[in-house]
Amino acid sequence: MIKNIVTAFDQIATANADQVAYDEMGKHTTYGQLKTAADSLAAWLDQQSLPEHSPVLVFGDHQVEMIASFMAALKTGHSYIPVSSDSALPRIQSILDTGKPSLILAIDPFPSDQLTVTVPVIAKEQLATVIADAQPLTSEHPVSGNDLAYVLFTSGTTGSPKGVEVSHDNLLTFIDWMLGADFNLPQRANYLGQPPYSFDLSNMFLYPALMSGSTVKAIPHAVVENFGQLFTALPKLDLNVFVGTPSFVDMLMLSPAFNEQQMPGLTHFLFCGEELTVKTAKNLHQRFPHAHIFNTYGPTEATVAVSGVEITPEILANSDRLPVGYAKPGIELSIWNGDQQLTTPGQQGEIIIAGDSVAQGYMNNPQKTAQAFFTLNGQHAYRTGDAGILDEDGLLHHKGRMDFQIKLHGFRIELDEVRASLEKSPLIKQAVALPKYNRDGKVAHLIAAVIPKETTDSENDRTQKIRESLKDLIMPYMMPTQFVYRESFPMSANGKIAVKQMIKEVNQ
Missing domain, CATH: 3.40.50.980 (Rossmann fold)
Known part of the structure; x- marks a missing residue:
């Protein structure tokens, strides 16, 4: 059982100094080299007079310097904010404004000239010099307990991205479980x-x-x-x-x-x-x-x-549809209808998570924090906005986003259920169900965006064959009235299908 992430890393790195910790397309970094880099950077961070526990923004891709920066921040009592270098400028600016980092470690070139930046930016060349200096770390004050380990900003598909505050112990319970x-x-x-x-x-x-x-x-x-x-x-x-x-x-x-x-x-x-x-x-x-x-x-x-x-x-x-599992130790899952907990197994409602994995809230956003986080039976709890059911054995079944549930011709329909039904067709590789809204904001019909299996059929013939293949696999009221064909779907920065973007596109 790990007690502190930084201490455990140091022990493992010392015991496995020659073992490869990180392999970046053939560029190998051993545990010993990673620890030396993290210690050197941490010693340098300690000399910068940063505000205590202030977050450090780390900007890059998958370079090993990202990991050294994360560990250096944790070693010196700072949380880190990871930001991908392919992020859009408005997203980066929103993260800067909300996260208020005290320093930016730029493993990839940081677009300072296109942003409002009020803190020092340490470029990769300076970072390399600091790491090569190989200073020993003499001061020991790593993050622990309820100290923040990282602040991770949501994808921000609706409104500004929110900075989720995850503590050392939140992360520790996850690692122990894994x-x-x-x-x-x-x-x-x-x-x-x-x-x-x-x-x-x-x-x-x-x-x-x-x-x-x-x-x-x-x-x-x-x-x-x-x-x-x-x-x-x-x-x-x-x-x-x-x-x-x-x-x-x-x-x-x-x-x-x-x-x-x-x-x-x-x-x-x-x-x-x-x-x-x-x-x-x-x-x-x-x-x-x-x-x-x-x-x-x-x-x-x-x-x-x-x-x-x-x-x-x-x-x-x-x-x-596949279940999503049993609760990890330290977590209590429950299903709610509004403010009322549903206790009968198999009833559908909103998934509520309570326990030691729940984050502290949204950084510098007390209004959004109060809307999503609360106390349940003395434990920190989170309203997920996801629909689900718990069966008699405590197995959780996810039923899609509650904001992806629509009403069409009097029927309540889950877009994820339509997609799952469409993908039962042997003629479809992947599918997404998209609602088409009328001027009154009501759903007029469903559109199926489809990546088809290879075929030489015309679109009309292809659609007719797909409909025929789905005849006994999908309820008639869930059958899309329009099929559009794509070679690929747009993806979010997190590697998920950008469903909200696709809904917006078909309704423009």
Whole structure:
């Protein structure tokens, strides 16, 4: 059981000094080198007279300097704000205005000339000099307990992004759970490091790897965007643990080489961030028949994930939509209708999370904090805005966003349920259900945005065949009246399908 993240990292790095901690497309950094870099940067940070516990913004992609910066901040009692270098300028400015960092560590060039910046920006060249100086860290005052570990800004698809304040102990309980018996992850494993550090899913590979003497196999954003590079690189990484979104694994399954024969060491798949469909899980099980596939659930506001379950062949055979798991230790899940808790198993309502994983709130935003966070049975609790049910065994079933539920012709319809039904068609690779609103703001009809299986049919013939294939798979009132065909879907910075963006586009 880990007591302090910084202390545990130092012990592991010292005991495994020659082990590769970080592999960035062939650029190797050992645990000893990573600790030396983090200590040197931490010693320098201590000399900068930064306000106590003030956040440090870290700007970059998947470079090892990002990890050294995170650890240096934690070692000196500071939280860190990870920001991806491909972020839009308005997003960066909003993060600066809300997060109020005392310093910016720019591993990639920071666009200071296009922003209002009032704090020092340390460029990569200066950072490299500081790290190369290899100063020992003499002062010991790491983050601990309720000190903030990181502030992670939500994707901001509606309004300004909110800065979620995650404490050291929030993160610690997540790490302990990930490294425990529920997942039984292999020791000294190679973890796929693809999600950006601005997406909390990245903590599902980063900290379990660092806290177990394992290796992160980092894939920069540019490689993810280049299918040729990605598909060539992947089988050579000798991966053991996959961490990512279902959308990303769907992308990887476009490569014939993504299978157990070519990647025999890949034994664990951990999913979070969006719904894992039966279709994706079945395809993955066919590719990796001996692998363990885990579905997890949790919002950023509850430290990555709070529930998990292994998707067995039995679950696959008996599910229309896959469950998202049992609550982790220290978490209580409940279902609510407004301010009333629903106690009968199987009743649908809003998922409420209470316990030791729930974040402190939104940084410098007391109004939004008061709307979403409250105290339940003496525990910190969070209103997720997600619809779900708990069955008699305490297994959680996610039913989509409550704001993705619409009313059409008198029927209440979940857009995620329509999408799941559409993807049962053997002619559809991926689908998204989009409501089309009339002038009165009411839903007039449903549009299906579809990535089809390869076909030479005309659009009319293709649509007719898809409708025929869905005849016994989807309720008539849920059948979209319009089908549009796409080669790909837009993705958010976090690797999720940008559904809200697509809804906005079809209603412009």
